[in-house]
Amino acid sequence: SQKIEQNSEALNIQEGKTATLTCNYTNYSPAYLQWYRQDPGRGPVFLLLIRENEKEKRKERLKVTFDTTLKQSLFHITASQPADSATYLCALDPRQGGSTLGRLYFGRGTQLTVWP
Amino acid sequence: DTAVSQTPKYLVTQMGNDKSIKCEQNLGHDTMYWYKQDSKKFLKIMFSxxxxxxxxxETVPNRFSPKSPDKAHLNLHINSLELGDSAVYFCASSLRSTEAFFGQGTRLTVV
Structure with missing residues (x-):
């Protein structure tokens, strides 16, 4: 069966450290993978998208890697701050032939807490 | 200026009732979605x-029916509400299946 797994439900780190979140998938061939942030009581907010032919993507303190051989994406937040505390979701749009299915499948998310 | 807006934000109703949730996007996107987020925070696509x-x-009960009067609107109608329908429902939109923009969610509680 197809699965998207995020390594842990919760991750607690100290301010200033690097947070690393993992997303593993099975039985998908995603054209690209996305990361979202969700705060309590709000909808997910898009952060980064990485395509299957890209190894790494950066945006300010965020970095995403994508290894289609390992079927894994890593999401890093460097110099973490308490304001980074939220749930982070990975999502992928499976490939179907030369296109995508046009829908996002989400992992269950990792709740990150950054302590001052 | 809200990109994706959905109403109402909260909806409390009795079992057996019929209700609708409205969604509008002003981003000019070509695709709209409905997602359901259950009590365990799992976000699952319902329609696009x-x-x-x-x-x-997706394999959702036919009591759920999406209605799109135009490209900017996608409403969700739910008939004969059941206790298990209680969840947060999110509307989203995207352009050519890239990053999705989500609404604030509608918390539906069936009593």
Whole structure:
């Protein structure tokens, strides 16, 4: 069966450290993978998208890697701050032939807490 | 200025009732979606609409029906509500299946 797994439900780190979140998938061939942030009581907010032919993507303190051989994406937040505390979701749009299915499948998310 | 707006934000209703949730996007996107987030925070796609045509219909009960009067709107109608329908429902939109923009969610509680 197809699965998207995020390594842990919760991750607690100290301010200033690097947070690393993992997303593993099975039985998908995603054209690209996305990361979202969700705060309590709000909808997910898009952060980064990485395509299957890209190894790494950066945006300010965020970095995403994508290894289609390992079927894994890593999401890093460097110099973490308490304001980074939220749930982070990975999502992928499976490939179907030369296109995508046009829908996002989400992992269950990792709740990150950054302590001052 | 809200990109994706959905109403109402909260909806409390009795079992057996019929209700609707409205969604509008002003981003000019060509695809709109409905997602359900259960009590365990798992976000699952229900429907997507592309250029007013239903292109995906996941295995949801036929009590749920999406209605799209135009590209900017995708409403969700739910008939004969059940306790298990209680969840947060999110509307989203995207352009050519890239990053999705989500609404604030509608918390539906069936009593």
């Amino acid at each position: 609409y592309n250029n007013k045509e239903l292109i995906i219909n």
